[in-house]
Amino acid sequence: xxxxxxxxxxxVKIRARDPSSFIILLVMPLILILVLGMVFQPxxxxxxxxxxxxxxxxxxxxxxxxxxxxxxxxEQLKDMVKIKYVESKEEIINEVNKGKIAAGVxxxxxxxxxxxxxxxxxxxxxxxxEQTIKAGVIKNIVxxxxxxxxxxxxxxxxxMGILVAKNLINPAEIQQLIPVWLSEIENMEELIRxxxxxxxxxxxxxLAMEYYAVGMGVMYILFATNAGAExxxxxxxxxxxxxxxxxxxxxxxxxxxxLFGIFLIALLQFVMIVFFTRIFYRVNWGDSILGIIIMIFxxxxxxxxxxxxxxSLTKSEEQIGNIGPALAMIFGFMGGGMWPAFAFPDWLNMVxxxxxxxxxxxxxxxxxxxEGGVVSILPEVLVLLGMATVxxxxxxxxxxxxxxxxx
Amino acid sequence: MMNIIEVKELTKVYEGRKAVDSxxxxxxxxxxxxxxxxxxxxxxxxISMLSCLIPPTSGDAHIEGKSIIKEPIEVKKRxxxxxxxxxxxxxxxxxxxxxxxxxxxxxxxxxxxxKVDEVLQVVGxxxxxxxxxxxxxxxxxxxxxxxxxxxxxxxxxxxxxxxxGVDPQSRTNILESLRKLNKGGLTILYTxxxxxxxxxxxxxxxxxxxxxxxxxxxxxxxRLLAGKxxxxxxxxxxxxxxxxxxxxxxxxxxxxxKIADKAIEILTLQGRKxxxxxxxxxxxxxxxxxxxxxEEPNLESLFLHLTGKELRD
Numbered sequence: 001x002x003x004x005x006x007x008x009x010x011x012v013k014i015r016a017r018d019p020s021s022f023i024i025l026l027v028m029p030l031i032l033i034l035v036l037g038m039v040f041q042p043x044x045x046x047x048x049x050x051x052x053x054x055x056x057x058x059x060x061x062x063x064x065x066x067x068x069x070x071x072x073x074x075e076q077l078k079d080m081v082k083i084k085y086v087e088s089k090e091e092i093i094n095e096v097n098k099g100k101i102a103a104g105v106x107x108x109x110x111x112x113x114x115x116x117x118x119x120x121x122x123x124x125x126x127x128x129x130e131q132t133i134k135a136g137v138i139k140n141i142v143x144x145x146x147x148x149x150x151x152x153x154x155x156x157x158x159x160m161g162i163l164v165a166k167n168l169i170n171p172a173e174i175q176q177l178i179p180v181w182l183s184e185i186e187n188m189e190e191l192i193r194x195x196x197x198x199x200x201x202x203x204x205x206x207l208a209m210e211y212y213a214v215g216m217g218v219m220y221i222l223f224a225t226n227a228g229a230e231x232x233x234x235x236x237x238x239x240x241x242x243x244x245x246x247x248x249x250x251x252x253x254x255x256x257x258x259l260f261g262i263f264l265i266a267l268l269q270f271v272m273i274v275f276f277t278r279i280f281y282r283v284n285w286g287d288s289i290l291g292i293i294i295m296i297f298x299x300x301x302x303x304x305x306x307x308x309x310x311x312s313l314t315k316s317e318e319q320i321g322n323i324g325p326a327l328a329m330i331f332g333f334m335g336g337g338m339w340p341a342f343a344f345p346d347w348l349n350m351v352x353x354x355x356x357x358x359x360x361x362x363x364x365x366x367x368x369x370x371e372g373g374v375v376s377i378l379p380e381v382l383v384l385l386g387m388a389t390v391x392x393x394x395x396x397x398x399x400x401x402x403x404x405x406x407x
Numbered sequence: 408m409m410n411i412i413e414v415k416e417l418t419k420v421y422e423g424r425k426a427v428d429s430x431x432x433x434x435x436x437x438x439x440x441x442x443x444x445x446x447x448x449x450x451x452x453x454i455s456m457l458s459c460l461i462p463p464t465s466g467d468a469h470i471e472g473k474s475i476i477k478e479p480i481e482v483k484k485r486x487x488x489x490x491x492x493x494x495x496x497x498x499x500x501x502x503x504x505x506x507x508x509x510x511x512x513x514x515x516x517x518x519x520x521x522k523v524d525e526v527l528q529v530v531g532x533x534x535x536x537x538x539x540x541x542x543x544x545x546x547x548x549x550x551x552x553x554x555x556x557x558x559x560x561x562x563x564x565x566x567x568x569x570x571x572g573v574d575p576q577s578r579t580n581i582l583e584s585l586r587k588l589n590k591g592g593l594t595i596l597y598t599x600x601x602x603x604x605x606x607x608x609x610x611x612x613x614x615x616x617x618x619x620x621x622x623x624x625x626x627x628x629x630r631l632l633a634g635k636x637x638x639x640x641x642x643x644x645x646x647x648x649x650x651x652x653x654x655x656x657x658x659x660x661x662x663x664x665k666i667a668d669k670a671i672e673i674l675t676l677q678g679r680k681x682x683x684x685x686x687x688x689x690x691x692x693x694x695x696x697x698x699x700x701x702e703e704p705n706l707e708s709l710f711l712h713l714t715g716k717e718l719r720d
Contacts, residue, residue: 006510010496017498243494243555246458247511248483 007257029220037209061112102134136370219332225307226324228262233317286367298384299360305391312398416466428618441609449618450598487561497541512559526554546577637678638702644695
């Protein structure tokens with residue numbers, strides 16, 4: 001087993017000493033992230049960023065009006081959030097399934113009444129999992145609203161309790177007085193105060209630099225894994241494969257070592273991109289460190305599997321050297337590396353789901369723009385690990401069929 | 408002396424063609440054994456099978472009693488292999504290469520470091536050990552290539568044409584080092600198509616052609632097998648009279664004597680023994696000698712005798 005690690009580490013050492021690899025795998029993506037981030041930032045911010053949502057308002061009460069008219073209808077949000085009012089939950093589900101809306105908001109019956117009487121109530125959000133960023137924005141807005149409502153309910157409850165206890169008010173008059181008090185509280189302070197993070201995210205939309213750090217970073221994992229896969233052919237060309245084979249090393253250890261090398265090269269490259277963009281480009285990769293680690297590992301595994309399969313399907317270093325970068329570029333574009341998948345036409349949106357890039361990008365964006373942590377990225381992680389399993393299985397099978405033939 | 412390797416009817420067939428055809432030989436412990444033959448004779452294929460790199464189609468070989476078919480890992484632990492090609496990582500230093508290969512042979516820690524230092528000393532490259540391989544000359548690369556083979560302290564060192572493309576000085580260094588190792592007790596299996604290398608290094612030789620061993624034995628045994636006589640060519644200043652032919656035939660114990668003006672050519676089984684007698688005879692007859700040339704049969708002529716073609720054809 002230790003020989004697997006030794007072979008992998010040796011491959012990393014060789015790759016690290018190759019100046020062209022350093023430029024292609026590290027300098028290039030960092031330059032691209034910087035250039036694309038700077039060039040496209042004005043385009044991202046000037047392009048109207050609209051979020052289509054559907055609302056089922058079964059309450060029609062005081063608080064639902066505040067959410068719809070004064071929050072979603074506020075100066076900051078009215079151009080961004082486009083509301084379609086619907087009559088049933090099924091209509092919302094239908095719209096979400098068709099991808100026509102990023103999220104559906106259901107305000108239940110007697111929502112306002114429940115708030116005023118201190119009973120439990122809730123707002124349901126049905127999100128389109130493919131419109132991660134947009135759905136995340138809506139979720140943040142509604143969360144901020146409910147926090148504000150909760151805060152006011154506590155103020156009202158406490159105030160009323162004191163007034164009734166001291167016999168300064170007749171309990172029968174409370175229902176008439178609540179709207180008046182609410183109106184006064186409203187005049188006293190800003191209606192909705194977003195927390196810092198939500199404010200930043202909503203005001204600035206997704207930052208181009210952040211998006212391309214993810215998109216290009218993910219795209220270049222495939223470049224790195226391809227470079228790792230090329231070492232299988234280099235080993236054959238240098239006749240070192242024969243030499244490993246005449247040493248007391250099993251074929252499993254040789255193959256395992258080569259695959260570990262592919263994984264390790266890409267892992268180090270991507271981790272360096274994450275660190276560099278975090279420190280120098282101030283890219284916020286999200287607060288969930290565990291989530292980021294899981295996403296990095298699952299993404300690198302999926303791409304390592306893909307490169308292993310590619311190595312098994314190609315016949316020479318030249319072939320993988322030509323096909324590999326082309327595949328990385330195509331997957332990069334199709335997977336949303338250049339432009340967000342929600343801006344894709346339906347067919348491309350569908351096709352993009354067959355690329356590991358799409359799932360990796362979606363996962364990282366969730367960590368950046370949503371607060372669900374590890375749980376929120378489970379679908380992406382599972383798909384990436386599934387892809388890794390399929391790619392590795394096919395690749396290893398084919399490599400073993402081809403044999404590490406040297407005669 | 409105990410056999411370290413026993414090869415029995417080893418055969419390798421590629422697409423219906425026998426690359427190695429029922430090859431059998433033994434090598435005793437501490438012996439230097441040469442496999443001599445032209446390119447394509449099957450030497451590398453034989454070595455590849457003995458190194459467990461490729462499986463034989465039939466037959467088997469045992470190294471210290473371990474079968475190359477049934478116990479390849481055990482066999483690999485007992486042998487050091489120096490391939491024909493330079494199998495090193497060009498961007499790693501010699502020391503890094505040796506450390507990696509040592510680790511592949513299961514060495515680690517202080518033992519690995521000591522062994523690396525030792526083999527560097529053997530090949531005389533301690534001073535340049537931190538240089539990258541791609542900065543080395545061809546000869547130096549060859550020496551590190553050999554050093555890798557010595558790392559596992561093998562019972563048997565297999566070398567497949569290790570001096571190909573090496574300058575004469577490096578070649579001499581390599582051969583001297585190998586001879587020293589052999590004198591120190593290391594068993595060597597050496598393949599080459601350079602007759603003089605095999606003659607210099609090996610106690611016993613097997614001659615291969617077209618996948619078969621066509622002759623094997625000590626160098627003297629093989630020379631006798633060639634059945635070829637020594638050739639004495641004497642060039643004179645004075646003319647040699649024809650009347651001397653019969654006397655020369657008698658002295659050199661052969662009928663194969665030719666005289667032409669100022670030259671005598673004698674074919675005899677004991678060239679070195681009869682040469683002084685011939686010189687004395689010519690002196691007694693006032694014939695001054697200009698030059699003397701003695702040609703003895705060697706492995707090259709043996710190969711020519713057995714196959715009708717030259718080793719480097």
